[in-house]
Amino acid sequence: MGRYVIRRTGAAIATLIAASIVIFAFIHLIPGDPVYVMLGDGATPDQVAALRDKMGLDEPLVAQYLIWAGNALQGDLGQSIFFETPVTQVILAGAETSILLALITMVWIIAFGVPVGILAAIRQGTMIDQGLSGLAMLLASVPTFWVGLYLILIFAAGLGWLPSSGYPSIFEQGGLANLSYLILPSLALAAPNAALILRLTRASMLDVAREDYVRTARAKGIRPSRVVLRHILRNALLAVVSAFGFTFAALISEAVVTETVFALPGVGRTVVQSIMRRDYPVIQGVILVIVCMFLVINLIVDLSYRLLDPRVELE
Amino acid sequence: MLSVKDLVVSVGRGPDIVRNVSFRIEPGEILGLVGESGSGKSMTSLALMGLLPPTLSISGGSVMLDDTDITYLAPYQRVRRNCGRVAMIFQEPMTSLNPVLRVGDQIEEAVQVHDPDANASARARELLDLVRIPDAAHQLSAYPHELSGGMRQRVMIAIALACRPRVLIADEPTTALDVTVQRQVLGLIRELCDSLHMGVLFITHDLGVVAQLADRVAVMYAGELMETADVGPLFRAPLHPYTAGLMACLPNPESDDPIMATIPGSAPRPGEIPDGCPFAPRCDRASAPCRSGLVPLVHGAPGQSARCHFPLNERAGA
Structure with a gap:
């Protein structure tokens, strides 16, 4: 187990270094002089020289990367050109919304996708199964923003049960009740992903149910419910758990759209705005943070996989 | 004594794949069921176990163990009614054990189903000794992928024996094993049949194995029994x-x-x-x-x- 953790962590760090080089290079891939692109045509030579100096663009490339990476390791991702504050601050401002949104969405996905997938598998071929599988197909095919708009239309505009947009911090007036602002966005974001997890859980359960060892378990005379829980489910979840890593990646890209639809002050919206403002340091910083989170999540998935499947170490 | 009478197994409303099969297995006797692939041997054995796949069903005849009718009962229903102690081992020892559970847990599970009050871990060790697995205490904490094919088939036999079966069904249990390991497993089955006074239904397509192991033989073709005889007369x-x-x-x-x-x-x-x-x-x-x-x-x-x-x-x- 120890060696496995070290190997996996090492692989994650190597990936991070590779990714950081790509992210760093990004600023030099901008056509023309990045400084002019950032500052626009009306920049005075003084401003240009100041920014060029601040970004260290006159240093050799390797030195630039090392300085940038060294600063990043110490939590300094540079200065936002638009806000003129540290990039870390810009990201942190959106972090609360984005992290809570992702967590609540994951809760929906796991709480809905996995058990309903199990139910559909147990009732394979019945009306229940066909209904649930049809619903899953529908949710997986419909774009997030469309689900979001319909949720707003029904639950916010129509019934008036939930707020339609914005999100005041839970540390401000209203406290935890402010989480109600995240219910509709998280549902919209969860819908297609929960549908995928549902279909995956169902398919995986049905696959495992055909395995020889499930027949062995039945032959022992143990109750059907125990066959499902102890012998089928645990093996079926192996495939589902490894899908969570990809689900997370999907969440990140879909969150950008969702935060825009629901006007949430999250990191996703910050990225969209920064792209329009050509605020490259912020874009770089956010991408770096996302890469780190993605690697950490996948590391957790890999390690939990090891706990679920004793065969992993050999492979 | 297990007695099968006029057993018919059919595919939904489609054709019968086992037709009017009758035989008996006495305690301490090995009945070899021989036939080509697709002759219905495996489906006959799954029907006796109450383990037919959902698309197949018994559409006629009966399976009696002593005086109890167990024809339509799945294994868990047999446990609940405390009847029909029939156990089974399968062709593929590589895939017949759950890969994520320790060998000991899988044996103990079978022990607890039939005897909730037993000291399951002690009994699991006993069973491993019974099937001649050396270093039982250590093997109990192994995962199936850490064992060889022959060892896994022994573990399967240990699981089958956990319910103290009256009849053991062995569906081509040695087909996937090396020849030397095959002989050891066959020897073990013979020995357990004698010492536990247990009936064995041994399914195979290999007449050589039958000649070596079985007391009686039933020959199956296209879902029907063609001939039943003691092993001597059958070959002579x-x-x-x-x-x-x-x-x-x-x-x-x-x-x-x-x-x-x-x-x-x-x-x-x-x-x-x-x-x-x-x-x-x-x-x-x-x-x-x-x-x-x-x-x-x-x-x-x-x-x-x-x-x-x-x-x-x-x-x-x-």
């Missing part, structure tokens, strides 16, 4: 031309002919089985009466019977 004087044909296909080391004999043609598929004797189209003794109606039961040596109009070694008055 088979009644049914199909049985004789199977024996002619056994490799003979003394023969100079490099080409082994085969039975011409191929077995009919379910739904395409001809009227009368299913073997008639491939049989060189067949004539008009074989192609329609019921085939009579003929007798040979004591305990030997076959369904054939023109048997090879019929003994008058038997």
Whole structure:
């Protein structure tokens, strides 16, 4: 187990270094002089020289990367050109919304996708199964923003049960009740992903149910419910758990759209705005943070996989 | 004593894949069930276990263990009613154990189902000793992928024995194993059959294994039993031309002919089985009466019977 953790962590760090080089290079891939692109045509030579100096663009490339990476390791991702504050601050401002949104969405996905997938598998071929599988197909095919708009239309505009947009911090007036602002966005974001997890859980359960060892378990005379829980489910979840890593990646890209639809002050919206403002340091910083989170999540998935499947170490 | 009477297994509303199969297994006796792939041997055994896949069902006949009818009961229903102690081991020891559970847990689970008050871990160790797995205490904490094929099949046997079965069904348990390991496992089955006074239904397509292991043999073809006999008479004087044909296909080391004999043609598929004797189209003794109606039961040596109009070694008055 120890060696496995070290190997996996090492692989994650190597990936991070590779990714950081790509992210760093990004600023030099901008056509023309990045400084002019950032500052626009009306920049005075003084401003240009100041920014060029601040970004260290006159240093050799390797030195630039090392300085940038060294600063990043110490939590300094540079200065936002638009806000003129540290990039870390810009990201942190959106972090609360984005992290809570992702967590609540994951809760929906796991709480809905996995058990309903199990139910559909147990009732394979019945009306229940066909209904649930049809619903899953529908949710997986419909774009997030469309689900979001319909949720707003029904639950916010129509019934008036939930707020339609914005999100005041839970540390401000209203406290935890402010989480109600995240219910509709998280549902919209969860819908297609929960549908995928549902279909995956169902398919995986049905696959495992055909395995020889499930027949062995039945032959022992143990109750059907125990066959499902102890012998089928645990093996079926192996495939589902490894899908969570990809689900997370999907969440990140879909969150950008969702935060825009629901006007949430999250990191996703910050990225969209920064792209329009050509605020490259912020874009770089956010991408770096996302890469780190993605690697950490996948590391957790890999390690939990090891706990679920004793065969992993050999492979 | 397990007695199977006129068992019929069918696919939904489609054709019958096992037709009117009857046999008995006495305690301490090994009955070899022989037949080609697709002859219905495995489906017969799964039907006895109550483990038919959802698409198949028993549509006639009965399975009795002692005086209890267990025909339509799944294993967990048999446990609940405390009847029908029939256990089974399968062809593929590699895939028949749950890969994510320790061997010990899988054996203990079987022990607890049948005897909730037992000291499961002590009994699991006993069972591993019984199937001759060395260093039982250590092996209990191993995962299946850490064991060899022969060891896994022994673990399967240990799981089967956990319910103290009256009858053990072994569906080609050695087909996937090396020849040397195969002999050890066969020896173990024989030994357990004798020492535990347990009936064994041994399913195989290998007549050589049957000759070596079984007390009695039932020969199956296209879902029907062709011939049943004690192992001696069957090999000395088979009644049914199909049985004789199977024996002619056994490799003979003394023969100079490099080409082994085969039975011409191929077995009919379910739904395409001809009227009368299913073997008639491939049989060189067949004539008009074989192609329609019921085939009579003929007798040979004591305990030997076959369904054939023109048997090879019929003994008058038997």
